[in-house]
Ligand SMILES: NC(=O)C1=CN([C@@H]2O[C@H](COP(=O)(O)OP(=O)(O)OC[C@H]3O[C@@H](n4cnc5c(N)ncnc54)[C@H](O)[C@@H]3O)[C@@H](O)[C@H]2O)C=CC1
């Protein structure tokens with residue numbers, strides 16, 4: 179294991195930054211920036227042209243995980259004793275530093291994820307919102323209770339305490355926002371963190387760890403381990419480590435089930451923000467322009483790579499044809515290309531596997547009776563070279579037997595299905611093992627109320643395609659997982675509540 183003492187910003191990529199010292203390619207263990215014990219590395223590829231190796235990053239193993247947890251544990255003894263006020267002040271400094279470095283953080287997100295700069299800057303602001311939110315929550319969320327005991331001799335109180343060492347497992351689609359959505363409440367509660375970003379997108383998390391240090395946090399509050407190909411070993415080491423008391427995962431349901439199994443031996447507290455299959459229901463009385471805008475936002479944000487992406491678009495028969503025509507006219511205007519090009523509206527997907535998944539979903543749907551309403555016919559649907567692009571596509575005639583109806587496409591493919599009645603739409607929408615987000619377009623409050631009650635998801639947007647905000651509880655039901663992130667509920671995920679009964683008689 180070597181340490182060059184700096185953050186390894188030897189890459190030409192660092193020259194893209196105003197502050198090249200934010201280009202960090204070493205893992206973070208306490209005060210040290212290190213290579214992995216194995217000395218092995220992996221490359222981060224720019225999805226916009228799949229050629230440039232953006233950075234070479236340590237491929238961690240069990241020893242690295244153990245070092246990171248040891249760092250968390252030793253710092254926890256000190257950090258857990260800070261006051262809520264102190265932790266609130268630190269989060270405000272971290273929020274301010276994050277926003278002050280928005281240009282560089284956005285550059286790193288564009289380079290590692292491929293999304294447009296506009297989306298990357300929006301993500302940095304979204305990420306910072308969790309820091310400012312939990313700066314406010316730090317003092318509120320740490321309050322306990324005094325309970326009137328039935329026994330006059332007794333005084334019953336509760337206090338909230340940090341749960342301990344927290345593991346944060348992050349997805350690649352919003353690498354920074356998903357980091358702060360976990361690290362923010364964990365630090366607010368007084369926990370210390372071992373953070374594992376997705377192998378595809380480690381750079382914004384490593385830069386954020388630099389800002390944590392600059393904000394004045396004790397070394398060891400936020401430790402970062404990285405892996406791409408050794409994730410099974412690293413994940414197992416995290417899940418089975420007895421000093422890791424909490425795991426917060428944002429990722430697929432497949433990985434969520436694995437984490438739950440592996441964490442069972444030490445009975446860790448878990449927050450599971452997993453996969454979705456979001457239905458959109460457009461009723462005949464919907465305002466069509468609003469519906470088109472919202473559906474395309476829910477479908478195409480981050481090129482369709484969000485867990486709350488519109489995956490099944492159900493349109494009532496009376497508005498179906500008009501809606502389709504308007505959707506096609508609008509989707510045509512979405513220009514794909516390099517994220518740094520200001521005219522680009524859709525960046526590439528994260529890998530060629532993601533492109534292949536879109537192609538396979540379209541091909542499968544067409545074989546099972548769907549029609550290609552807009553977009554290229556597979557397999558000519560994606561370029562032979564260049565970035566990981568899949569062209570925006572509209573399919574009609576969606577049916578439950580198609581892969582695109584039961585799996586997240588995670589790409590710019592809009593699958594439309596006509597329905598007749600409200601009851602039919604609700605039945606189709608709920609025919610899924612997962613339940614994260616859903617969207618309903620109607621001007622009838624009674625329909626909105628019935629749909630809000632009847633749809634089996636954790637979150638619903640009514641006449642909007644955006645249901646995420648730091649103040650709103652984010653999380654799903656069924657196999658989309660459990661736990662809430664953000665909101666007044668998000669901090670309790672990182673705390674224990676202790677009840678204290680005192681005999682005050684005599
Ligand atoms: N509910 C939510 O808030 C969100 C859910 N997602 C879901 O995540 C998926 C796409 O994101 P991905 O990063 O591809 O998900 P993924 O499940 O493949 O990976 C998520 C994280 O888990 C890690 N991981 C993978 N195997 C692991 C193992 N054996 N042990 C420990 N960690 C492991 C990955 O390295 C990554 O850091 C989609 O299903 C999407 O719906 C994505 C973003 C938000």
Ligand SMILES: O=C(O)[C@H](O)CS(=O)(=O)O
Nearest residue numbers: 351352483484485486646
């Ligand atoms: O990672 C994701 O997909 C996010 O949870 C979706 S959102 O918070 O940006 O809506």
